[in-house]
Amino acid sequence: MRLKAHPRRVGIMGGTFDPIHHGHLVAASEVAHFFRLDEVVFVPTGRPYQKDPAEVTPAEDRYLMTVIATAENPQFRVSRMEVDREGATYTIDTLREMRRFYGPEVELFFITGADALGAILSWHNVDELFDLAHFVGCNRPGHQLTDSGLPDGKVSLVEIPALAISSTECRERVRKGEPIWYLVPDGIVRYINKTGLYLDGRSAG
Numbered sequence: 001m002r003l004k005a006h007p008r009r010v011g012i013m014g015g016t017f018d019p020i021h022h023g024h025l026v027a028a029s030e031v032a033h034f035f036r037l038d039e040v041v042f043v044p045t046g047r048p049y050q051k052d053p054a055e056v057t058p059a060e061d062r063y064l065m066t067v068i069a070t071a072e073n074p075q076f077r078v079s080r081m082e083v084d085r086e087g088a089t090y091t092i093d094t095l096r097e098m099r100r101f102y103g104p105e106v107e108l109f110f111i112t113g114a115d116a117l118g119a120i121l122s123w124h125n126v127d128e129l130f131d132l133a134h135f136v137g138c139n140r141p142g143h144q145l146t147d148s149g150l151p152d153g154k155v156s157l158v159e160i161p162a163l164a165i166s167s168t169e170c171r172e173r174v175r176k177g178e179p180i181w182y183l184v185p186d187g188i189v190r191y192i193n194k195t196g197l198y199l200d201g202r203s204a205g
Ligand code: ATP
Pocket: 014, 015, 016, 017, 018, 022, 023, 024, 027, 111, 112, 113, 114, 115, 116, 117, 138, 139, 140, 141, 163, 164, 165, 166, 167, 168, 169
């Protein structure tokens, strides 16, 4: 008798990744382990609708950094879906496209930090979002992790080793000449040094 294969489980880690840092990578790795995911797809946003386009690094740089940071992990992939999509980026479009791509059988897990989970209720088409994927919230220093107000059974909270790292702080450190070694993967330090990203006077556009 052949054992029935369990449905494929795919994590989706959306983010601006400007730059990607170890907080993102630990969250993805912990959730992959906790939910026995087959893979995690990192999806760098094209043009995040909540952020000022002039303030965000070109999508191609953020995409490349995400590839560099995840290249060594056989479970991690990067999608160009949002980078290549015209117009502002909405998570609902990404989840619909993922669902179309993977088919109805696959279990989708959308991974977020506590801050992003808290913001979800203000997102467009919340009900459809929760039908398309199971949401996973991870603790993040400085943010309260709670599923209050979110529908029962649609969201899981996962405790991960807390890393007080943000992309905003990494950008500020580079601007001030402070080190970002060990906050981001080594390849990301080198990519930022090579390109001059986040230095004063370089406009992101
Ligand atoms: P920025 O400061 O530019 O907003 P960020 O560090 O918040 O950057 P994002 O790309 O905005 O990074 O976040 C992508 C996703 O990763 C979000 O769901 C966010 O909550 C989560 N995340 C980011 N940093 C951490 C962290 N240190 N621990 C847990 N989750 C995190």
